[in-house]
Amino acid sequence: MRMNVSEEPAGELRLRPLSARSVVLSLLLGTHPPELPLRELTRAVEPFGVQGSTLRAALSRMTAAGDLHRTDTGYRIGDRLLARQRRQDEAVAPRTRAWHGDWEMVVVTATGRGPAERADLRTRLTGLRLAELREGVWLRPANLDRAIPADLADVAETCTARPDRPAVELAAALWPLDAWSATARGLLAHVAAADTPAVRLAAFAAVVRHLLADPVLPPPLLPAGWPGGELRAAYAAYQREMAAVMRQRPYGEA
Numbered sequence: 001m002r003m004n005v006s007e008e009p010a011g012e013l014r015l016r017p018l019s020a021r022s023v024v025l026s027l028l029l030g031t032h033p034p035e036l037p038l039r040e041l042t043r044a045v046e047p048f049g050v051q052g053s054t055l056r057a058a059l060s061r062m063t064a065a066g067d068l069h070r071t072d073t074g075y076r077i078g079d080r081l082l083a084r085q086r087r088q089d090e091a092v093a094p095r096t097r098a099w100h101g102d103w104e105m106v107v108v109t110a111t112g113r114g115p116a117e118r119a120d121l122r123t124r125l126t127g128l129r130l131a132e133l134r135e136g137v138w139l140r141p142a143n144l145d146r147a148i149p150a151d152l153a154d155v156a157e158t159c160t161a162r163p164d165r166p167a168v169e170l171a172a173a174l175w176p177l178d179a180w181s182a183t184a185r186g187l188l189a190h191v192a193a194a195d196t197p198a199v200r201l202a203a204f205a206a207v208v209r210h211l212l213a214d215p216v217l218p219p220p221l222l223p224a225g226w227p228g229g230e231l232r233a234a235y236a237a238y239q240r241e242m243a244a245v246m247r248q249r250p251y252g253e254a
Helices: 020-029 038-048 052-064 079-092 115-127 150-154 167-174 177-193 197-212 228-248
Strands: 035-037 068-070 074-077 103-108 131-134 137-141 156-161
Touching: 020 035, 020 038, 020 052, 020 074, 020 079, 020 197, 035 038, 038 052, 038 074, 038 197, 052 068, 074 079, 079 197, 079 228, 115 131, 131 167, 137 167, 150 156, 177 197, 177 228, 197 228
Parallel strands: none
Antiparallel strands: 035 074, 068 074, 103 137, 103 156, 131 137
């Protein structure tokens, strides 16, 4: 789904209503496994203002684009979006380990790549929560419980380092921590004020997108009052609420 937060100061965030496509994707990406019978999906989107004809048109376009696959009873998300769901799940509940001062470093060594290849590599490295210190040099504290994908060895060298620059200062230079925190607090305020299902879904869609940009730094490197945990807790509570609602709905035939 598209980012729902306008580029404004945190206290002035405006959330745009979600399209029918975004409503469907939000519901399926938050469902495990990400598949719903057609009748259940039809009922699920009604509180968000998506009517039957609009839903059918959206499902047709999404199936043609490969975002969804038709099943015997309903729809499930496609392979590309399965990877997105995994990233979203990791953003909500990142796997971390104790940090002892080491940093992951990835140095891009490949040359002669086109703009599309360079952009794709940047997206992958950003998705690994690395930040670019200078052109071709990416790093982050080694506190994530995950490995660097082996296929990156074709285009980059990886190593563990201990920069001379103070870790708190380096983290502040690599990530816009104050801006992320301010936006997170603005989103928490929107969540607290949201009073309809559609507005709440739009708010939490923006929350999960914002969590994808959280660098998940070790606590000693975070500014005081960092709201990452509070934002994750709010989203996890919403997920549980939505799952309970879905379980209460009777499944029917498509």
